[in-house]
Amino acid sequence: MIAQRRRLLRIGAAGIAVALFAVMVLAPEAFERPLAALTKFGQPAIYDRDSILALTLSHMGIVAAASLAALVIALAIGIFVTRPAGAQYLPLARAVANLGQTFPPIAMLAVAVPLTGFGARPTLVALFAYGLLPIFENTIAGLKGVSPQVVEAARGMGMTGRRILREIELPLALPVIIAGFRVSIIVSIGTATIGSTVGAKGLGEIIIAGLQADNLAYVLQGGVLVAMLAILVDLGLGFLERRARQPRSA
Protein backbone atom coordinates (compact mmCIF):
# COMPACT_ATOMS: atom_id res chain seq x y z
CA MET A 1 0.00 0.00 0.00
CA ILE A 2 2.63 2.47 1.18
CA ALA A 3 5.13 1.11 -1.32
CA GLN A 4 2.61 1.61 -4.08
CA ARG A 5 1.95 5.19 -3.05
CA ARG A 6 5.65 5.89 -2.93
CA ARG A 7 5.99 4.44 -6.40
CA LEU A 8 3.21 6.63 -7.76
CA LEU A 9 4.80 9.68 -6.15
CA ARG A 10 8.14 8.82 -7.74
CA ILE A 11 6.60 8.39 -11.16
CA GLY A 12 4.70 11.66 -10.79
CA ALA A 13 7.79 13.58 -9.70
CA ALA A 14 9.79 12.10 -12.56
CA GLY A 15 7.12 13.09 -15.08
CA ILE A 16 7.03 16.67 -13.85
CA ALA A 17 10.83 16.91 -13.83
CA VAL A 18 11.10 15.56 -17.38
CA ALA A 19 8.47 17.98 -18.66
CA LEU A 20 10.03 20.97 -16.92
CA PHE A 21 13.49 20.08 -18.18
CA ALA A 22 12.22 19.61 -21.74
CA VAL A 23 10.65 23.05 -21.75
CA MET A 24 13.79 24.64 -20.28
CA VAL A 25 15.95 23.05 -22.97
CA LEU A 26 13.71 23.25 -26.02
CA ALA A 27 11.80 26.48 -25.34
CA PRO A 28 13.85 28.52 -22.86
CA GLU A 29 11.91 31.69 -23.88
CA ALA A 30 9.02 30.36 -21.81
CA PHE A 31 10.90 31.45 -18.69
CA GLU A 32 11.74 34.95 -19.95
CA ARG A 33 9.16 36.71 -17.76
CA PRO A 34 10.15 35.33 -14.34
CA LEU A 35 13.87 35.49 -15.12
CA ALA A 36 13.62 39.06 -16.39
CA ALA A 37 12.90 40.14 -12.82
CA LEU A 38 16.46 39.21 -11.91
CA THR A 39 18.17 41.25 -14.61
CA LYS A 40 19.24 44.88 -14.45
CA PHE A 41 19.79 47.60 -17.04
CA GLY A 42 17.89 45.70 -19.75
CA GLN A 43 20.21 42.65 -19.73
CA PRO A 44 18.86 39.69 -21.70
CA ALA A 45 17.10 37.23 -19.37
CA ILE A 46 17.65 34.12 -21.49
CA TYR A 47 21.08 32.99 -22.61
CA ASP A 48 21.19 33.43 -26.37
CA ARG A 49 24.83 33.13 -27.40
CA ASP A 50 24.36 29.45 -28.08
CA SER A 51 21.42 27.06 -28.33
CA ILE A 52 20.49 25.63 -24.91
CA LEU A 53 19.84 22.29 -26.60
CA ALA A 54 23.34 22.18 -28.07
CA LEU A 55 24.91 23.12 -24.72
CA THR A 56 22.84 20.52 -22.88
CA LEU A 57 23.72 17.77 -25.34
CA SER A 58 27.39 18.63 -25.21
CA HIS A 59 27.32 18.72 -21.41
CA MET A 60 25.59 15.34 -21.31
CA GLY A 61 28.01 13.94 -23.88
CA ILE A 62 31.10 14.93 -21.93
CA VAL A 63 29.67 13.60 -18.65
CA ALA A 64 28.49 10.37 -20.30
CA ALA A 65 31.85 9.73 -21.95
CA ALA A 66 33.84 10.42 -18.76
CA SER A 67 31.44 8.46 -16.53
CA LEU A 68 31.24 5.45 -18.83
CA ALA A 69 35.02 5.36 -19.11
CA ALA A 70 35.25 5.58 -15.32
CA LEU A 71 32.66 2.81 -15.03
CA VAL A 72 34.55 0.47 -17.34
CA ILE A 73 37.93 1.10 -15.73
CA ALA A 74 36.71 1.10 -12.11
CA LEU A 75 34.68 -2.04 -12.72
CA ALA A 76 37.59 -3.84 -14.36
CA ILE A 77 40.01 -2.88 -11.60
CA GLY A 78 37.44 -3.59 -8.90
CA ILE A 79 36.90 -7.08 -10.30
CA PHE A 80 40.63 -7.67 -10.67
CA VAL A 81 41.54 -6.74 -7.10
CA THR A 82 38.79 -8.95 -5.68
CA ARG A 83 40.20 -12.03 -7.49
CA PRO A 84 42.83 -14.06 -5.60
CA ALA A 85 45.44 -13.13 -8.21
CA GLY A 86 44.79 -9.40 -7.91
CA ALA A 87 44.20 -9.11 -4.17
CA GLN A 88 47.73 -7.83 -3.55
CA TYR A 89 47.04 -4.79 -5.75
CA LEU A 90 43.99 -3.68 -3.76
CA PRO A 91 45.85 -1.14 -1.57
CA LEU A 92 47.58 0.35 -4.62
CA ALA A 93 44.38 0.62 -6.65
CA ARG A 94 42.58 2.12 -3.70
CA ALA A 95 45.32 4.73 -3.25
CA VAL A 96 45.15 5.74 -6.91
CA ALA A 97 41.36 6.00 -6.88
CA ASN A 98 41.51 8.07 -3.70
CA LEU A 99 44.08 10.38 -5.24
CA GLY A 100 41.79 10.94 -8.22
CA GLN A 101 39.05 11.97 -5.86
CA THR A 102 41.05 14.15 -3.45
CA PHE A 103 42.85 16.10 -6.16
CA PRO A 104 40.49 19.05 -6.83
CA PRO A 105 38.99 18.88 -10.35
CA ILE A 106 39.86 22.50 -10.97
CA ALA A 107 43.52 21.73 -10.26
CA MET A 108 43.25 18.67 -12.45
CA LEU A 109 42.06 20.95 -15.27
CA ALA A 110 45.06 23.19 -14.78
CA VAL A 111 47.36 20.18 -14.98
CA ALA A 112 45.56 18.65 -17.96
CA VAL A 113 45.33 21.72 -20.20
CA PRO A 114 49.07 21.88 -21.02
CA LEU A 115 48.94 18.19 -21.95
CA THR A 116 45.68 18.03 -23.86
CA GLY A 117 44.99 21.59 -24.93
CA PHE A 118 41.78 23.52 -24.30
CA GLY A 119 38.27 22.19 -24.95
CA ALA A 120 36.47 19.05 -23.88
CA ARG A 121 39.56 16.88 -23.39
CA PRO A 122 40.91 18.27 -20.09
CA THR A 123 37.37 18.21 -18.72
CA LEU A 124 37.02 14.55 -19.69
CA VAL A 125 40.26 13.75 -17.89
CA ALA A 126 39.23 15.61 -14.74
CA LEU A 127 35.74 14.08 -14.62
CA PHE A 128 37.11 10.60 -15.32
CA ALA A 129 39.64 10.81 -12.48
CA TYR A 130 37.09 12.34 -10.13
CA GLY A 131 34.45 9.75 -10.92
CA LEU A 132 36.51 6.58 -10.40
CA LEU A 133 36.40 6.29 -6.63
CA PRO A 134 32.68 5.77 -5.90
CA ILE A 135 32.35 3.17 -8.65
CA PHE A 136 35.55 1.43 -7.62
CA GLU A 137 34.66 1.31 -3.93
CA ASN A 138 31.11 0.16 -4.60
CA THR A 139 32.29 -2.53 -7.00
CA ILE A 140 34.55 -3.89 -4.27
CA ALA A 141 31.88 -3.56 -1.59
CA GLY A 142 29.31 -5.23 -3.85
CA LEU A 143 31.55 -8.14 -4.78
CA LYS A 144 32.80 -8.64 -1.23
CA GLY A 145 29.22 -8.50 -0.01
CA VAL A 146 28.31 -11.65 -1.92
CA SER A 147 27.91 -14.46 0.62
CA PRO A 148 31.05 -16.64 0.68
CA GLN A 149 28.79 -19.67 1.04
CA VAL A 150 27.03 -18.82 -2.20
CA VAL A 151 30.37 -18.65 -4.00
CA GLU A 152 31.60 -21.81 -2.28
CA ALA A 153 28.47 -23.67 -3.35
CA ALA A 154 28.88 -22.43 -6.93
CA ARG A 155 32.51 -23.51 -7.00
CA GLY A 156 31.73 -26.83 -5.36
CA MET A 157 29.14 -27.59 -8.01
CA GLY A 158 31.62 -27.11 -10.81
CA MET A 159 31.13 -23.53 -11.97
CA THR A 160 34.29 -21.93 -13.29
CA GLY A 161 35.56 -18.66 -11.81
CA ARG A 162 34.54 -16.71 -14.87
CA ARG A 163 31.08 -18.18 -14.79
CA ILE A 164 30.68 -17.50 -11.07
CA LEU A 165 31.65 -13.88 -11.68
CA ARG A 166 29.21 -13.49 -14.56
CA GLU A 167 26.24 -15.45 -13.26
CA ILE A 168 26.52 -15.08 -9.50
CA GLU A 169 28.83 -12.33 -8.24
CA LEU A 170 28.09 -9.52 -10.69
CA PRO A 171 24.30 -9.91 -10.64
CA LEU A 172 24.34 -9.94 -6.85
CA ALA A 173 26.70 -6.96 -6.66
CA LEU A 174 24.86 -5.03 -9.37
CA PRO A 175 22.62 -2.86 -7.16
CA VAL A 176 25.62 -1.67 -5.16
CA ILE A 177 27.64 -1.04 -8.33
CA ILE A 178 24.79 0.97 -9.84
CA ALA A 179 24.55 2.99 -6.62
CA GLY A 180 28.25 3.85 -7.00
CA PHE A 181 27.80 4.81 -10.62
CA ARG A 182 24.85 6.93 -9.62
CA VAL A 183 26.93 8.94 -7.13
CA SER A 184 29.76 9.24 -9.65
CA ILE A 185 27.65 10.55 -12.51
CA ILE A 186 25.64 12.96 -10.34
CA VAL A 187 28.83 14.52 -9.04
CA SER A 188 30.16 14.65 -12.60
CA ILE A 189 27.12 16.51 -13.92
CA GLY A 190 27.74 19.30 -11.42
CA THR A 191 31.50 19.25 -11.71
CA ALA A 192 31.40 19.41 -15.50
CA THR A 193 30.31 23.06 -15.26
CA ILE A 194 33.91 24.05 -14.47
CA GLY A 195 34.89 22.62 -17.86
CA SER A 196 33.57 25.82 -19.39
CA THR A 197 36.54 27.65 -17.90
CA VAL A 198 38.81 25.75 -20.30
CA GLY A 199 36.53 25.92 -23.30
CA ALA A 200 34.47 22.77 -23.01
CA LYS A 201 31.01 23.35 -24.41
CA GLY A 202 28.47 22.80 -21.67
CA LEU A 203 25.91 24.28 -19.31
CA GLY A 204 28.68 25.85 -17.22
CA GLU A 205 29.03 28.39 -20.02
CA ILE A 206 25.71 29.98 -19.04
CA ILE A 207 26.67 30.25 -15.39
CA ILE A 208 30.09 31.69 -16.17
CA ALA A 209 28.62 34.17 -18.62
CA GLY A 210 26.20 35.21 -15.88
CA LEU A 211 28.99 35.66 -13.35
CA GLN A 212 31.10 37.69 -15.77
CA ALA A 213 28.21 39.97 -16.80
CA ASP A 214 26.76 40.11 -13.28
CA ASN A 215 23.56 38.66 -14.75
CA LEU A 216 21.71 36.71 -12.06
CA ALA A 217 19.16 35.41 -14.59
CA TYR A 218 21.89 33.53 -16.49
CA VAL A 219 23.34 32.07 -13.31
CA LEU A 220 19.94 30.86 -12.23
CA GLN A 221 19.07 29.47 -15.66
CA GLY A 222 22.35 27.54 -15.92
CA GLY A 223 22.22 26.37 -12.32
CA VAL A 224 18.66 25.08 -12.57
CA LEU A 225 19.41 23.31 -15.85
CA VAL A 226 22.36 21.46 -14.28
CA ALA A 227 20.37 20.60 -11.18
CA MET A 228 17.43 19.28 -13.22
CA LEU A 229 19.75 17.16 -15.31
CA ALA A 230 21.30 15.68 -12.16
CA ILE A 231 17.88 14.99 -10.65
CA LEU A 232 16.66 13.24 -13.79
CA VAL A 233 19.72 11.03 -14.09
CA ASP A 234 19.45 10.23 -10.38
CA LEU A 235 15.81 9.21 -10.77
CA GLY A 236 16.63 7.04 -13.78
CA LEU A 237 19.51 5.25 -12.13
CA GLY A 238 17.54 4.89 -8.91
CA PHE A 239 14.94 3.07 -10.93
CA LEU A 240 17.60 0.75 -12.43
CA GLU A 241 19.05 0.13 -8.98
CA ARG A 242 15.69 -0.96 -7.62
CA ARG A 243 15.14 -3.17 -10.65
CA ALA A 244 18.48 -4.88 -10.07
CA ARG A 245 17.51 -5.56 -6.45
CA GLN A 246 14.07 -6.87 -7.28
CA PRO A 247 14.25 -10.68 -7.41
CA ARG A 248 15.54 -10.88 -3.87
CA SER A 249 13.08 -8.56 -2.20
CA ALA A 250 9.93 -9.27 -4.16
Next chain:
Amino acid sequence: MITVEALTKTFGPVRAVDGISFELAEGEALALIGPSGCGKSTTLRMINRLIEPSAGRVLIDGVDTTSIPPATLRLRMGYAIQGIGLFPHRTVAQNIATVPRLLGWPRARIAARIEELLELFGLPPAVFARKYPHELSGGQQQRVGVARAMAGKPAVLLMDEPFGALDPITRTRLQDEFLAIRRRMGTTVLIVTHDMDEAFKLADRLAVMEKGRIVQLDTPEALLRHPASAFVESLVGSEDRGLKLLSLAGVTALMQPATGWTAEADGTFRKAGADASLAPLSASASLREAASRLVFAGVDELPVVDEAGAMVGAIAMERIIAFGGGGR
Protein backbone atom coordinates in the same frame (compact mmCIF):
# COMPACT_ATOMS: atom_id res chain seq x y z
CA MET B 1 34.26 -45.63 -6.26
CA ILE B 2 36.35 -43.20 -4.14
CA THR B 3 39.71 -44.16 -2.76
CA VAL B 4 41.54 -41.81 -0.43
CA GLU B 5 45.22 -42.56 0.08
CA ALA B 6 47.36 -40.99 2.80
CA LEU B 7 45.69 -37.64 2.28
CA THR B 8 47.39 -34.81 4.14
CA LYS B 9 46.87 -31.08 4.39
CA THR B 10 49.02 -28.66 6.31
CA PHE B 11 48.14 -25.01 6.85
CA GLY B 12 51.46 -23.53 7.90
CA PRO B 13 52.39 -25.40 11.07
CA VAL B 14 48.92 -26.94 11.45
CA ARG B 15 48.42 -30.49 10.19
CA ALA B 16 44.70 -30.16 9.56
CA VAL B 17 44.50 -33.59 7.90
CA ASP B 18 47.21 -36.10 8.65
CA GLY B 19 47.58 -39.10 6.37
CA ILE B 20 43.98 -40.20 6.02
CA SER B 21 43.03 -43.28 4.00
CA PHE B 22 39.66 -44.85 3.35
CA GLU B 23 37.48 -46.28 0.64
CA LEU B 24 33.95 -45.42 -0.24
CA ALA B 25 32.11 -48.19 -2.07
CA GLU B 26 29.40 -47.60 -4.63
CA GLY B 27 26.03 -47.11 -2.93
CA GLU B 28 27.61 -46.72 0.48
CA ALA B 29 27.10 -43.88 2.93
CA LEU B 30 30.17 -43.02 4.96
CA ALA B 31 30.25 -40.39 7.68
CA LEU B 32 33.30 -38.41 8.72
CA ILE B 33 32.64 -37.62 12.34
CA GLY B 34 34.60 -35.87 15.05
CA PRO B 35 34.79 -32.70 17.09
CA SER B 36 34.99 -29.29 15.48
CA GLY B 37 38.39 -28.57 13.95
CA CYS B 38 39.44 -32.22 13.54
CA GLY B 39 39.76 -31.86 9.77
CA LYS B 40 36.47 -33.19 8.41
CA SER B 41 35.64 -30.32 6.09
CA THR B 42 39.22 -30.08 4.88
CA THR B 43 39.12 -33.78 3.96
CA LEU B 44 35.83 -33.37 2.12
CA ARG B 45 37.08 -30.31 0.26
CA MET B 46 40.21 -32.11 -0.86
CA ILE B 47 38.07 -34.80 -2.44
CA ASN B 48 36.42 -32.31 -4.83
CA ARG B 49 39.62 -30.27 -5.02
CA LEU B 50 38.26 -27.12 -3.44
CA ILE B 51 41.49 -27.56 -1.48
CA GLU B 52 44.61 -29.10 -3.00
CA PRO B 53 46.21 -31.77 -0.78
CA SER B 54 49.71 -31.26 0.60
CA ALA B 55 50.32 -34.99 0.13
CA GLY B 56 48.47 -38.16 -0.76
CA ARG B 57 45.87 -38.65 -3.44
CA VAL B 58 42.22 -39.26 -4.21
CA LEU B 59 41.03 -41.70 -6.85
CA ILE B 60 37.58 -41.76 -8.41
CA ASP B 61 36.84 -45.09 -10.13
CA GLY B 62 40.58 -45.71 -10.13
CA VAL B 63 41.48 -42.40 -11.77
CA ASP B 64 43.66 -39.91 -9.90
CA THR B 65 41.54 -36.77 -9.43
CA THR B 66 44.49 -34.48 -10.15
CA SER B 67 44.28 -35.67 -13.76
CA ILE B 68 40.72 -34.28 -14.05
CA PRO B 69 40.13 -30.51 -14.29
CA PRO B 70 38.57 -29.39 -10.96
CA ALA B 71 35.37 -28.00 -12.51
CA THR B 72 34.83 -31.22 -14.50
CA LEU B 73 35.51 -33.34 -11.43
CA ARG B 74 33.04 -31.35 -9.34
CA LEU B 75 30.28 -31.89 -11.88
CA ARG B 76 30.51 -35.59 -11.00
CA MET B 77 30.33 -34.90 -7.28
CA GLY B 78 27.29 -33.29 -5.68
CA TYR B 79 28.11 -30.76 -2.99
CA ALA B 80 25.78 -29.62 -0.22
CA ILE B 81 26.96 -27.42 2.63
CA GLN B 82 25.66 -26.23 5.97
CA GLY B 83 25.18 -22.62 4.86
CA ILE B 84 23.23 -24.03 1.89
CA GLY B 85 24.50 -21.27 -0.40
CA LEU B 86 21.36 -21.10 -2.54
CA PHE B 87 21.65 -18.43 -5.22
CA PRO B 88 19.39 -15.65 -3.87
CA HIS B 89 18.71 -14.14 -7.29
CA ARG B 90 17.56 -17.40 -8.80
CA THR B 91 14.35 -19.35 -8.32
CA VAL B 92 14.22 -22.77 -6.73
CA ALA B 93 13.97 -24.34 -10.19
CA GLN B 94 16.93 -22.34 -11.51
CA ASN B 95 18.98 -23.26 -8.46
CA ILE B 96 18.30 -26.95 -8.96
CA ALA B 97 19.06 -26.61 -12.68
CA THR B 98 22.61 -25.38 -11.99
CA VAL B 99 24.57 -28.58 -12.58
CA PRO B 100 22.31 -30.02 -15.31
CA ARG B 101 22.78 -26.73 -17.18
CA LEU B 102 26.55 -26.93 -16.76
CA LEU B 103 26.36 -30.50 -18.05
CA GLY B 104 24.49 -29.25 -21.10
CA TRP B 105 21.38 -31.33 -20.62
CA PRO B 106 18.51 -30.55 -23.00
CA ARG B 107 15.80 -28.26 -21.58
CA ALA B 108 13.14 -30.94 -21.33
CA ARG B 109 15.40 -33.25 -19.38
CA ILE B 110 16.31 -30.46 -16.95
CA ALA B 111 12.66 -29.58 -16.44
CA ALA B 112 11.79 -33.22 -15.78
CA ARG B 113 14.65 -33.55 -13.31
CA ILE B 114 13.56 -30.44 -11.40
CA GLU B 115 10.04 -31.78 -11.17
CA GLU B 116 11.23 -35.20 -10.05
CA LEU B 117 13.47 -33.80 -7.31
CA LEU B 118 10.93 -31.33 -5.98
CA GLU B 119 8.39 -34.15 -5.72
CA LEU B 120 10.96 -36.37 -4.06
CA PHE B 121 11.73 -33.73 -1.43
CA GLY B 122 8.08 -33.01 -0.73
CA LEU B 123 8.06 -29.57 -2.36
CA PRO B 124 5.19 -29.52 -4.89
CA PRO B 125 6.65 -28.00 -8.09
CA ALA B 126 3.54 -25.93 -8.76
CA VAL B 127 4.09 -24.14 -5.46
CA PHE B 128 7.85 -24.05 -5.12
CA ALA B 129 9.53 -24.08 -8.55
CA ARG B 130 9.22 -20.34 -9.08
CA LYS B 131 9.79 -19.19 -5.53
CA TYR B 132 12.99 -17.40 -4.54
CA PRO B 133 15.13 -18.76 -1.68
CA HIS B 134 14.14 -15.96 0.71
CA GLU B 135 10.53 -17.06 0.40
CA LEU B 136 11.32 -20.49 1.86
CA SER B 137 11.66 -21.71 5.45
CA GLY B 138 15.04 -22.96 6.66
CA GLY B 139 14.01 -26.58 6.21
CA GLN B 140 12.72 -25.93 2.69
CA GLN B 141 15.92 -24.13 1.76
CA GLN B 142 17.96 -27.05 3.03
CA ARG B 143 15.86 -29.48 0.99
CA VAL B 144 16.47 -27.40 -2.11
CA GLY B 145 20.19 -27.33 -1.29
CA VAL B 146 20.34 -31.12 -1.18
CA ALA B 147 18.10 -31.47 -4.25
CA ARG B 148 20.42 -29.09 -6.11
CA ALA B 149 23.43 -31.17 -5.11
CA MET B 150 21.75 -34.32 -6.44
CA ALA B 151 20.40 -32.75 -9.63
CA GLY B 152 23.20 -33.79 -11.99
CA LYS B 153 23.01 -37.43 -10.85
CA PRO B 154 26.47 -37.26 -9.32
CA ALA B 155 28.52 -40.40 -8.77
CA VAL B 156 28.93 -39.34 -5.16
CA LEU B 157 27.22 -36.80 -2.95
CA LEU B 158 29.49 -34.80 -0.65
CA MET B 159 27.67 -33.20 2.27
CA ASP B 160 29.15 -30.94 4.92
CA GLU B 161 26.85 -30.73 7.95
CA PRO B 162 23.89 -30.36 5.59
CA PHE B 163 21.30 -30.38 8.37
CA GLY B 164 23.42 -28.48 10.87
CA ALA B 165 21.62 -25.16 10.98
CA LEU B 166 18.12 -26.53 11.56
CA ASP B 167 15.98 -26.87 14.66
CA PRO B 168 15.95 -30.43 16.07
CA ILE B 169 12.48 -31.32 14.82
CA THR B 170 13.05 -30.12 11.26
CA ARG B 171 16.47 -31.76 11.30
CA THR B 172 15.08 -35.13 12.30
CA ARG B 173 12.42 -34.89 9.63
CA LEU B 174 14.94 -34.03 6.94
CA GLN B 175 17.22 -36.85 8.04
CA ASP B 176 14.34 -39.30 7.74
CA GLU B 177 13.43 -37.97 4.31
CA PHE B 178 16.99 -38.04 3.13
CA LEU B 179 17.44 -41.59 4.37
CA ALA B 180 14.38 -42.71 2.43
CA ILE B 181 15.55 -40.90 -0.71
CA ARG B 182 19.04 -42.36 -0.43
CA ARG B 183 17.69 -45.88 0.00
CA ARG B 184 15.48 -45.42 -3.03
CA MET B 185 18.13 -43.88 -5.26
CA GLY B 186 21.11 -45.87 -4.03
CA THR B 187 23.12 -42.64 -3.82
CA THR B 188 26.73 -42.90 -2.71
CA VAL B 189 27.25 -40.40 0.09
CA LEU B 190 30.14 -38.97 2.05
CA ILE B 191 28.72 -36.91 4.88
CA VAL B 192 30.55 -34.72 7.37
CA THR B 193 28.94 -34.24 10.75
CA HIS B 194 29.80 -33.69 14.40
CA ASP B 195 26.51 -35.21 15.48
CA MET B 196 26.89 -38.89 16.36
CA ASP B 197 23.16 -39.58 16.22
CA GLU B 198 23.03 -38.14 12.71
CA ALA B 199 25.99 -40.26 11.66
CA PHE B 200 24.44 -43.42 13.13
CA LYS B 201 21.21 -42.68 11.40
CA LEU B 202 22.46 -41.80 7.94
CA ALA B 203 25.69 -43.72 7.46
CA ASP B 204 26.57 -47.36 6.89
CA ARG B 205 30.06 -46.80 8.25
CA LEU B 206 31.64 -44.06 10.34
CA ALA B 207 35.18 -42.72 10.18
CA VAL B 208 35.85 -41.23 13.59
CA MET B 209 38.41 -38.44 13.34
CA GLU B 210 40.62 -36.91 15.98
CA LYS B 211 43.22 -34.22 15.27
CA GLY B 212 43.42 -34.88 11.55
CA ARG B 213 43.55 -38.68 11.76
CA ILE B 214 40.99 -41.45 11.48
CA VAL B 215 41.07 -43.26 14.82
CA GLN B 216 38.42 -45.84 13.97
CA LEU B 217 36.47 -46.71 10.84
CA ASP B 218 33.63 -49.11 11.51
CA THR B 219 29.95 -49.83 11.38
CA PRO B 220 27.82 -48.13 14.06
CA GLU B 221 27.35 -51.45 15.83
CA ALA B 222 31.09 -52.21 15.93
CA LEU B 223 31.82 -48.67 17.18
CA LEU B 224 29.36 -49.14 20.02
CA ARG B 225 30.46 -52.63 20.94
CA HIS B 226 34.18 -52.22 20.49
CA PRO B 227 35.29 -48.57 20.64
CA ALA B 228 39.00 -48.44 19.85
CA SER B 229 39.83 -45.80 22.44
CA ALA B 230 38.46 -43.79 25.31
CA PHE B 231 37.99 -40.93 22.83
CA VAL B 232 35.74 -42.99 20.56
CA GLU B 233 33.91 -44.31 23.60
CA SER B 234 33.21 -40.80 24.85
CA LEU B 235 32.07 -39.78 21.37
CA VAL B 236 29.60 -42.63 20.97
CA GLY B 237 28.28 -41.83 24.44
CA SER B 238 29.09 -44.21 27.25
CA GLU B 239 25.86 -43.72 29.22
CA ASP B 240 23.29 -44.63 26.59
CA ARG B 241 25.35 -47.01 24.48
CA GLY B 242 23.00 -49.86 25.18
CA LEU B 243 20.03 -47.89 23.94
CA LYS B 244 21.93 -46.69 20.86
CA LEU B 245 22.81 -50.28 20.07
CA LEU B 246 19.14 -51.18 20.28
CA SER B 247 18.16 -48.39 17.91
CA LEU B 248 20.45 -49.87 15.23
CA ALA B 249 18.46 -53.11 14.85
CA GLY B 250 14.80 -53.81 14.12
CA VAL B 251 12.51 -56.11 16.09
CA THR B 252 12.34 -58.60 13.25
CA ALA B 253 16.00 -59.46 13.88
CA LEU B 254 15.16 -60.99 17.29
CA MET B 255 11.56 -61.99 16.75
CA GLN B 256 10.34 -65.52 17.64
CA PRO B 257 7.17 -67.30 16.59
CA ALA B 258 4.27 -66.06 18.68
CA THR B 259 2.72 -68.72 20.87
CA GLY B 260 -0.27 -68.33 23.13
CA TRP B 261 -1.41 -64.95 21.79
CA THR B 262 -4.92 -64.38 20.55
CA ALA B 263 -6.22 -61.42 18.62
CA GLU B 264 -9.00 -59.32 20.12
CA ALA B 265 -11.64 -57.52 18.05
CA ASP B 266 -10.11 -54.06 18.69
CA GLY B 267 -6.71 -54.93 17.16
CA THR B 268 -5.04 -55.72 20.51
CA PHE B 269 -3.72 -59.13 21.59
CA ARG B 270 -4.09 -61.19 24.75
CA LYS B 271 -1.59 -63.72 26.09
CA ALA B 272 -3.18 -66.93 27.35
CA GLY B 273 -3.87 -66.52 31.05
CA ALA B 274 -3.34 -62.73 31.12
CA ASP B 275 -6.22 -60.44 32.12
CA ALA B 276 -5.29 -57.37 30.02
CA SER B 277 -4.85 -57.23 26.25
CA LEU B 278 -1.94 -55.31 24.73
CA ALA B 279 -1.39 -53.12 21.65
CA PRO B 280 1.11 -54.89 19.35
CA LEU B 281 4.47 -53.59 18.06
CA SER B 282 4.94 -52.72 14.42
CA ALA B 283 7.38 -54.93 12.53
CA SER B 284 9.23 -51.77 11.44
CA ALA B 285 9.97 -50.77 15.07
CA SER B 286 13.54 -50.72 16.34
CA LEU B 287 14.66 -52.81 19.29
CA ARG B 288 14.88 -49.57 21.22
CA GLU B 289 11.20 -48.88 20.65
CA ALA B 290 10.43 -52.48 21.56
CA ALA B 291 12.35 -52.20 24.83
CA SER B 292 10.60 -48.96 25.63
CA ARG B 293 7.17 -50.51 25.03
CA LEU B 294 8.01 -53.60 27.06
CA VAL B 295 9.19 -51.50 30.01
CA PHE B 296 6.22 -49.18 29.78
CA ALA B 297 3.72 -52.05 29.64
CA GLY B 298 5.57 -53.93 32.36
CA VAL B 299 5.54 -57.23 30.46
CA ASP B 300 8.28 -59.50 29.16
CA GLU B 301 6.82 -60.20 25.72
CA LEU B 302 4.86 -58.30 23.05
CA PRO B 303 3.30 -59.44 19.77
CA VAL B 304 4.62 -58.00 16.50
CA VAL B 305 2.30 -57.24 13.58
CA ASP B 306 2.84 -56.40 9.93
CA GLU B 307 1.33 -53.41 8.15
CA ALA B 308 -1.97 -55.20 7.67
CA GLY B 309 -2.20 -55.83 11.44
CA ALA B 310 -1.57 -59.58 11.15
CA MET B 311 0.60 -61.11 13.87
CA VAL B 312 4.03 -62.13 12.53
CA GLY B 313 5.81 -63.05 15.77
CA ALA B 314 6.65 -61.92 19.28
CA ILE B 315 9.57 -60.09 20.83
CA ALA B 316 10.84 -61.01 24.30
CA MET B 317 12.76 -58.79 26.75
CA GLU B 318 15.33 -61.47 27.53
CA ARG B 319 16.42 -61.62 23.88
CA ILE B 320 16.78 -57.84 23.75
CA ILE B 321 18.96 -57.90 26.84
CA ALA B 322 21.08 -60.67 25.34
CA PHE B 323 21.54 -58.56 22.18
CA GLY B 324 23.55 -56.05 24.18
CA GLY B 325 25.74 -58.68 25.84
CA GLY B 326 29.51 -58.37 25.65
CA GLY B 327 29.87 -54.76 26.78
CA ARG B 328 31.71 -53.95 29.97
